[in-house]
Amino acid sequence: MTLHDIKMTRPSARDGAVTTPWWKKATGYQIYPRSFCDSNGDGIGDIPGIISKLDHLQDLGIGFIWLSPVYRSPMVDNGYDISDYQDVAPEYGTMQDLDRLIDEAANRGIGLVMDLVVNHCSDQHAWFRKAVASSVCREHDYFIWADATDGPDVLPSDIESVFGGPAWTHLPEVGKFYFHQFASGQPDLNWQNPELRAEIYAMMNWWLDRGIAGFRMDVIDLIGKDVGAGKLAEGPYLHDFLQEMHSQTVKGRDVLTVGESWCASPETGPLYCGEDRDELSMIFQFDHIKATWDPEFGKWKNVPVDLPRFKTTLANWQYALEDSGWNSLFLSNHDLPRQVSRYGDDGTYRNRSAKMLAIMMHLLKGTPFVYQGEEIGMTNANFHSLEQYRDLEVAGRLAEALEKGSTVEVFLEGARRNARDNARTPMQWTAGENAGFGAGAPWIDVNMNHTTINVAADGADPDGIIHTYKQLIEMRKTSAVVREGRTTFHVVDHKQVCAYTRELGDQTIAVVANMSADSVEFVAPPALCGQGQPLVSNIASRHSIDSVTVLEPYEAYAVLRNAQHSKRCCHQNGVVAQHALEA
Numbered sequence: 001m002t003l004h005d006i007k008m009t010r011p012s013a014r015d016g017a018v019t020t021p022w023w024k025k026a027t028g029y030q031i032y033p034r035s036f037c038d039s040n041g042d043g044i045g046d047i048p049g050i051i052s053k054l055d056h057l058q059d060l061g062i063g064f065i066w067l068s069p070v071y072r073s074p075m076v077d078n079g080y081d082i083s084d085y086q087d088v089a090p091e092y093g094t095m096q097d098l099d100r101l102i103d104e105a106a107n108r109g110i111g112l113v114m115d116l117v118v119n120h121c122s123d124q125h126a127w128f129r130k131a132v133a134s135s136v137c138r139e140h141d142y143f144i145w146a147d148a149t150d151g152p153d154v155l156p157s158d159i160e161s162v163f164g165g166p167a168w169t170h171l172p173e174v175g176k177f178y179f180h181q182f183a184s185g186q187p188d189l190n191w192q193n194p195e196l197r198a199e200i201y202a203m204m205n206w207w208l209d210r211g212i213a214g215f216r217m218d219v220i221d222l223i224g225k226d227v228g229a230g231k232l233a234e235g236p237y238l239h240d241f242l243q244e245m246h247s248q249t250v251k252g253r254d255v256l257t258v259g260e261s262w263c264a265s266p267e268t269g270p271l272y273c274g275e276d277r278d279e280l281s282m283i284f285q286f287d288h289i290k291a292t293w294d295p296e297f298g299k300w301k302n303v304p305v306d307l308p309r310f311k312t313t314l315a316n317w318q319y320a321l322e323d324s325g326w327n328s329l330f331l332s333n334h335d336l337p338r339q340v341s342r343y344g345d346d347g348t349y350r351n352r353s354a355k356m357l358a359i360m361m362h363l364l365k366g367t368p369f370v371y372q373g374e375e376i377g378m379t380n381a382n383f384h385s386l387e388q389y390r391d392l393e394v395a396g397r398l399a400e401a402l403e404k405g406s407t408v409e410v411f412l413e414g415a416r417r418n419a420r421d422n423a424r425t426p427m428q429w430t431a432g433e434n435a436g437f438g439a440g441a442p443w444i445d446v447n448m449n450h451t452t453i454n455v456a457a458d459g460a461d462p463d464g465i466i467h468t469y470k471q472l473i474e475m476r477k478t479s480a481v482v483r484e485g486r487t488t489f490h491v492v493d494h495k496q497v498c499a500y501t502r503e504l505g506d507q508t509i510a511v512v513a514n515m516s517a518d519s520v521e522f523v524a525p526p527a528l529c530g531q532g533q534p535l536v537s538n539i540a541s542r543h544s545i546d547s548v549t550v551l552e553p554y555e556a557y558a559v560l561r562n563a564q565h566s567k568r569c570c571h572q573n574g575v576v577a578q579h580a581l582e583a
């Protein structure tokens, strides 16, 4: 796809000022509680641990926390299997701790966004226990069942679970199969049942009344499914349910909602978060992540990042939500590899490439999300043996890979690059024991590189990565062009450089990022060129983007200019003729 094709998909711009909701000025920070900070030395991160680190978050300047699940759970999937939505897992603390977290965060101007996992619950949830015990009770229909007409060995359909193996499990005591798109310990909830939906909305209101700042909604694109018809993601009832949920819960409240949708496309994205839709504030979409996966083997086979494809997806989303809707901006979360390892260089150019990625993402239009440790350039886990992995997905997918004829070695190499545990090693606070995470041996190995990569060292270094993050987070609060400027991607086909402009009124921000380890002689198109004021950079500040610029490996910088600046540049550089040719 060329730049021209991308522009065609962009709806026309619309002027007109609207009041800016707080979450358009804010940067989010995701906490994976198990791995953030352990206050009592049992090796597991907890809520008092989070409270003890709130100053770090305030210092960073973030506006809200997305807290991965802390609810009561058997922890088959580290809390994404909830057995009680209105209680806290004892290993993480108490409801009192959670209320204190809400208050202490609020004192620092930080909102708390809870993770809402309602596509499925745990098989230990009271609803499921009752549903299994009786086929006529109310809760039985809260789940999705299929009769074992042809016996327990004949599956109702060939739908596979995300973690490997069939999505159906037979329960002899019920004489039926139940449906689970994830682990067998995560039975899917039957959203067709209005009583179930009412229970979920009541639970959401109970949390909202406690003063939380909103919800991140786990795999929300799956709730509208029609399993019989084989329509799972973005199923026929999805938007009806999201509109109902909005009207029954968040309507009239000043909160943020962000739905996780692995299947959203630039075409369907506006349906979730368009301004007139009354559904969600924004979604996490994964097109730019999937664009870097192997078309056949997905994330388990490592392939180099196809930069034109990656940029095309980012561009298409910027354009699709330009007039209505809102983007979330992220490269990392608890399910993805560390961004500096995936898109940058976690060796020689770690510091520089981590900053490059931050500059490249944070100056786009949307709400950025920082995943714990990203702000100091934490890297992949670098595990060398299977025993070091904790994620159930690794076991599930290994079995499958071996069945398909792969080897443990090949699988381990894929896991080293892309397994979810890469992002789940303990937060690296200090160079000391257990990286300052806690006094006891952590539930998952600490990355060996914590002796050099840690919050204390990065913060104390004037050249530390965290300082670039602070700068970018501050810019979003203060600069309208960062928040609202119209995005145009340039040189989308360029294999090394990512470049775009943001325009609002007479202000333009021009961003160039060399996403490669080579020094690049970059020929910039006219729209990108010009002299202005240095905004942010990861090497030395630069005042202009020239028609030809030699970019250092992983160099990134942004220039802010107004109409005045642009004119001056073209004359000074004497490149008007060349520009005219290119245009």
Ligand code: TEU
Binding pocket: 077, 080, 081, 117, 162, 182, 218, 219, 262, 334, 335, 393, 420
């Ligand atoms: O993730 C949805 C999901 O499908 C991912 O698990 C992803 O597809 C996976 O990494 C594939 O390799 C959400 C949560 O973010 C994840 O942690 C949970 O495990 C999952 O839902 C189930 O709740």
Ligand code: CA
Binding pocket: 038, 039, 040, 041, 042, 043, 044, 045, 046, 091
């Ligand atoms: Ca603990």
